[in-house]
Amino acid sequence: MEHEQQQQTRRKLVGKGLKIGLLTAAGGALLAKVFGQSGKAKSNSAKSSETVELMSTDGTLMSVPASAVSHQHESKSAYNPREGFPNRKFVMVVDLAKCRNARKCQSSCNKNHYITGENAWIKIYKMQDSERSAPYWQPTLCQHCDEPPCVKVCPVDATFKRRDGIVLIDNNRCIGCRFCMAACPYSVRVFNWSEPWQGTFAEQYEYTPDYAGVPSQRGTVDKCDFCPHMIDKGEMPHCVSACPNDVFSFGDLYEDSVTNGSGQSFQLSKLLKDRAGYRLMENLGTQPSVYYLPPSDRVVDFEEGLKNYTEFESVKKH
Amino acid sequence: MSSDYDRLVSDLAPQKFGWKGSVWVSFLILIILIGAYCYIQQVRQGLVVTDMRDYALWGIYISNFVFFVAVSLVGSLITAILRLSDVKWNTPLTRISEIIAVAAVMMAGVTIVIDMGRPDRVLNLFIHGRLQSPIIWDLLVVNTYLVISLLLLYYPLLPDLKILSKYFQKKAKLSKWYDRFSLNWTGNAKQHKIYSNATTTLSILIIPVAFAIHTVTAWLFETTYRPGWDSTNFGPYFIAGAFVAGTGAVIAVMYVLSKVYHLEKYITADHFDKMAKILVMLCLVYLYFNINEYLMPTYKSTEEEAGHLRSLYTGEYSWLFWTVIFGGLILPVIVLLFRKGRKPLPLFIVSLAVVLGAWWKRYIIVVPTLSHPFLPIQGVPESWRHYSPTLMEWMITLATLAAALLIITLLVRFLPVIPIHETAEERKLIEPSSNN
Numbered sequence: 001m002e003h004e005q006q007q008q009t010r011r012k013l014v015g016k017g018l019k020i021g022l023l024t025a026a027g028g029a030l031l032a033k034v035f036g037q038s039g040k041a042k043s044n045s046a047k048s049s050e051t052v053e054l055m056s057t058d059g060t061l062m063s064v065p066a067s068a069v070s071h072q073h074e075s076k077s078a079y080n081p082r083e084g085f086p087n088r089k090f091v092m093v094v095d096l097a098k099c100r101n102a103r104k105c106q107s108s109c110n111k112n113h114y115i116t117g118e119n120a121w122i123k124i125y126k127m128q129d130s131e132r133s134a135p136y137w138q139p140t141l142c143q144h145c146d147e148p149p150c151v152k153v154c155p156v157d158a159t160f161k162r163r164d165g166i167v168l169i170d171n172n173r174c175i176g177c178r179f180c181m182a183a184c185p186y187s188v189r190v191f192n193w194s195e196p197w198q199g200t201f202a203e204q205y206e207y208t209p210d211y212a213g214v215p216s217q218r219g220t221v222d223k224c225d226f227c228p229h230m231i232d233k234g235e236m237p238h239c240v241s242a243c244p245n246d247v248f249s250f251g252d253l254y255e256d257s258v259t260n261g262s263g264q265s266f267q268l269s270k271l272l273k274d275r276a277g278y279r280l281m282e283n284l285g286t287q288p289s290v291y292y293l294p295p296s297d298r299v300v301d302f303e304e305g306l307k308n309y310t311e312f313e314s315v316k317k318h
Numbered sequence: 319m320s321s322d323y324d325r326l327v328s329d330l331a332p333q334k335f336g337w338k339g340s341v342w343v344s345f346l347i348l349i350i351l352i353g354a355y356c357y358i359q360q361v362r363q364g365l366v367v368t369d370m371r372d373y374a375l376w377g378i379y380i381s382n383f384v385f386f387v388a389v390s391l392v393g394s395l396i397t398a399i400l401r402l403s404d405v406k407w408n409t410p411l412t413r414i415s416e417i418i419a420v421a422a423v424m425m426a427g428v429t430i431v432i433d434m435g436r437p438d439r440v441l442n443l444f445i446h447g448r449l450q451s452p453i454i455w456d457l458l459v460v461n462t463y464l465v466i467s468l469l470l471l472y473y474p475l476l477p478d479l480k481i482l483s484k485y486f487q488k489k490a491k492l493s494k495w496y497d498r499f500s501l502n503w504t505g506n507a508k509q510h511k512i513y514s515n516a517t518t519t520l521s522i523l524i525i526p527v528a529f530a531i532h533t534v535t536a537w538l539f540e541t542t543y544r545p546g547w548d549s550t551n552f553g554p555y556f557i558a559g560a561f562v563a564g565t566g567a568v569i570a571v572m573y574v575l576s577k578v579y580h581l582e583k584y585i586t587a588d589h590f591d592k593m594a595k596i597l598v599m600l601c602l603v604y605l606y607f608n609i610n611e612y613l614m615p616t617y618k619s620t621e622e623e624a625g626h627l628r629s630l631y632t633g634e635y636s637w638l639f640w641t642v643i644f645g646g647l648i649l650p651v652i653v654l655l656f657r658k659g660r661k662p663l664p665l666f667i668v669s670l671a672v673v674l675g676a677w678w679k680r681y682i683i684v685v686p687t688l689s690h691p692f693l694p695i696q697g698v699p700e701s702w703r704h705y706s707p708t709l710m711e712w713m714i715t716l717a718t719l720a721a722a723l724l725i726i727t728l729l730v731r732f733l734p735v736i737p738i739h740e741t742a743e744e745r746k747l748i749e750p751s752s753n754n
């Protein structure tokens with residue numbers, strides 16, 4: 001019970017976290033930034049009896065009275081979709097030991113980005129590195145490379161890298177040459193070969209690069225956007241919150257912390273060290289922002305995922 | 319002026335189309351119109367009318383583009399290299415190769431726009447162009463090459479245009495146009511000096527630009543990580559291939575022109591023989607590059623390369639791959655080693671095989687690589703794993719080829735295919751200018 005409560009509180013705090021540039025804890029001795037899933041936290045009006053949990057830079061959790069915590073909100077107007085959130089550097093950790101190909105991340109991503117094509121932006125690959133090694137499921141999305149080959153080759157700066165690490169596409173500028181697709185070694189980019197036909201909803205939104213797919217444009221490229229539109233609201237990317245198995249953790253490299261769908265936070269460096277995290281195709285020098293934890297000591301059997309496996313489909317058609 | 323000179327001019331002056339010519343032009347226009355209709359459909363519906371999809375993201379538009387770039391390279395080979403090395407036998411071939419170069423590089427530009435998902439935004443390349451992208455390099459060199467090629471075609475025409483203006487005196491309008499385009503050429507010493515300086519400068523300039531246009535096109539592929547493209551050999555490999563394709567094209571065109579316009583006196587069996595020998599040499603160089611390109615990755619057989627190579631050697635593309643290597647390179651070399659094989663007609667047939675092989679070779683470079691990405695192909699319709707161009711794609715591609723042929727045909731209709739002035743000079747029918 002106590003644990004649950006704790007988690008509740010943490011969630012609340014974490015909810016605000018995204019917008020909190022700096023959290024100054026009592027005595028000013030502790031500086032920490034935390035963020036995570038959305039909650040109904042009203043931290044600003046928090047009563048003094050409430051406590052919140054903070055994580056220090058070395059990973060220890062401590063409770064402090066909520067009243068002692070002050071929030072520094074970043075001014076929203078200062079946010080430029082081409083520049084990104086100041087002083088952030090987003091990372092993701094994908095725990096392969098937990099993935100059982102539930103494909104909830106995929107369906108949630110498809111739904112929330114209104115994907116109407118045949119190729120989902122996040123795919124769960126059925127992998128097996130060599131004949132005698134164990135098969136596993138590998139959710140794969142844009143790796144938001146720090147040395148992105150796609151950005152390098154784009155002739156018109158339609159694909160761009162932001163300071164917060166996110167790689168986005170400006171669909172109003174893309175000329176549809178598909179060079180970025182050829183350059184991406186992770187095959188994560190998809191093209192709108194025909195009119196996306198997303199329905200009337202498309203007209204409700206004004207296009208902005210930080211909400212990819214809303215609306216999609218014929219003749220241009222789309223891909224996973226790391227959900228800046230969710231981050232901006234203080235929420236987690238769709239895949240992270242949709243996964244029933246907490247496969248994904250999302251966070252900030254500068255804060256050295258990632259949080260999973262259930263709101264549990266981890267110290268990134270410790271997690272990667274303990275679990276021997278790695279990145280895909282490290283040898284190519286693309287410097288991805290997505291880390292993988294190897295599929296060892298698996299929580300679920302690989303076979304369990306087979307019932308969801310559809311070799312030729314990643315976007316459900318109704 | 320001697321009657322020999324008059325005969326020369328009347329032999330070489332452009333002629334009206336006969337009925338065959340008219341049928342040919344109508345045929346080309348028909349193909350272009352069909353292609354244009356298909357392209358309009360493509361613009362309206364999107365690239366979905368092609369068989370390209372997220373894995374086979376480039377197809378015959380791009381391979382056709384590489385082909386055009388390859389063919390255009392020959393303008394510099396025949397014109398510049400031979401001109402600079404002061405070889406005289408090739409005079410009758412210079413204009414043909416310049417015309418081919420201009421037509422090919424123009425269509426290369428058109429083809430790349432055809433491939434774009436948003437051709438309406440083509441101006442973004444100028445508004446937002448970023449120098450770090452190989453596409454911008456290509457844009458720069460292709461346009462530079464086009465300008466230099468046009469000038470290299472135009473300058474040597476000046477004396478000929480004057481000659482034609484005189485020759486067509488009876489047709490006042492035509493004569494006037496020739497006169498206008500001859501830019502008051504009188505052939506005095508000063509003009510000659512500027513003329514020869516200009517052509518020499520252009521001949522020198524065009525060589526690095528020609529190499530650049532093809533090297534940069536190779537870099538479009540080489541700058542990615544993909545197996546089959548990730549090669550340090552690609553620039554020279556493409557250039558070697560381009561020489562083969564372009565020389566094949568020149569031989570084919572010169573054969574047709576010599577037959578149609580009865581130019582056997584000017585384009586002789588000796589010319590064909592010499593071109594055949596050049597072609598053999600170029601094919602051997604290209605074979606050498608192919609061995610490098612395929613043998614070393616085969617030897618190492620990394621996991622990524624192996625899948626790609628298997629599809630070429632024994633898999634899906636093996637039929638095409640071996641046909642191109644044997645039919646388009648090895649067999650031509652064998653045939654051309656025999657004196658009989660270097661006679662105009664057999665050489666013409668061989669050159670067609672070489673050009674056709676060169677076209678498909680570009681296909682083999684572009685397409686198979688794309689169906690072997692690093693991560694497995696999963697979660698897309700099964701048809702996306704293979705690429706076979708749709709009818710629309712074929713019609714549009716054929717239209718670009720027809721358009722190139724039409725440009726050649728029209729230029730040949732109004733320009734002397736064999737430089738009159740230079741030929742007359744070489745045959746000592748007129749006083750050679752003091753500066754030559």
Ligand code: SF4
Pocket residue numbers: 141142143144145148149150151167183184185186187188189223286
């Ligand atoms: S994974 Fe691909 S699309 Fe994403 S940043 Fe890296 S190269 Fe670009």
Ligand code: SF4
Pocket residue numbers: 153154155156157158159169173174175176177178179180181220221
């Ligand atoms: S397809 Fe669009 S985003 Fe990709 S390289 Fe071309 S212009 Fe840039």
